[in-house]
Amino acid sequence: MEFFVHPQFDPIAVQIGPIAVRWYGLMYLTAFMAFFLLGRYRLQKPLFQQQSGLKPAALEDLLFWGAMGVVLGGRLGYVIFYKPDYYLSHPLEVLYIWQGGMAFHGGLLGVIVAILIYCRRHQLSFWPVIDFIAPLVPTGLAAGRMGNFLNGELWGRQTDVPWAMIFPQAGDGIARHPSQLYQFAGEGLLLFVLLWWYSASPRSVGAVSGMFLLLYGIFRFLAEFARQPDSFLGFLTFGATMGQLLCLPMMAFGLYLILKGPPGPTRAA
Secondary structure, X not given: OOOEEOOOOOOEEEEEOOEEEEHHHHHHHHHHXXXXXXXXXXXXXXXXXXXXXXXXXXXXXXXXHHHHHHXXXXXXXXXXXXXXXXXXXXXXXXHOHHHOOOOHHHHHHXXXXXXXXXXXXXXXXXXXXXXXXXXXXXXXXXHHHHHHHHHOOOOEOEOOOOOOEEOHHHOOOOEEXXXXXXXXHHHHHHHHHHHHHHOOOOOOOOHHHHHHHHHHHHHHHHHOOOEOOOOOOOOOHHHOOHHHHHHHHHHHHHHHHHHHXXXXXXXXX
16 A cells, blocks of 8 residues: 655755754744734724733733743743653753754643733733633644644654555654644644634633633544654553643643633732
8 A cells, every 4th residue: 555755844944045944943933923913813803802901012022921931831841741851861951942842731831821920010810811812822833733744753653544644754664644734733723713713702701711721632632642652751641642641631620711710810909
């Protein structure tokens, strides 16, 4: 049976002299641009200004704080959740972001902390602001997964489905699920459509954030059945992957937010 072979894209998208722009960097840029443009579109509508307490001029600051949270949290999350022993022995390599190693769940925590700081500095209520941000995130997740595919990394498990693909980087010639594209479609495009629709109508405080956590957790949990676990971790408790285990508390807290709302006060002091 003939299978597709990964096209082996050049990791450098554009090079002018000594300056090289990599595909993954372009995907980050795409994610931040999508966040800004979609956010500006929404803040032109009185409903979203009223719900979030944000003005269009605040979007640039939000993007800056969010980007810092994604990068720092994503890197620290990878260090803590995936390779703590290695980085304890090689602490300087924590700074080597260009070598790869980012974790979504760490990036999510980083964004939460960054937005908490932002809200305190500007006397804004955290939950309405994070509810506004949540629907703007999936396009960035889609861009990130497309970056994974272009780089030929984070490939899937062995399969014989008609769209299976051989990833030369794996070094074994095995046909695998193109799981990056599954995640692009599920955690990216489908999650965006559902959240954009769900948040278009007034919701209780925390409900949009809860729906993001619940749906992302479900889509990621399912995609992990097709994704090859990291070689240095393999399968963990009950045959689950690290990604699946990290999704469980996300889904539980997301459901709690939808049904009960945020714990504690929802308005800024």
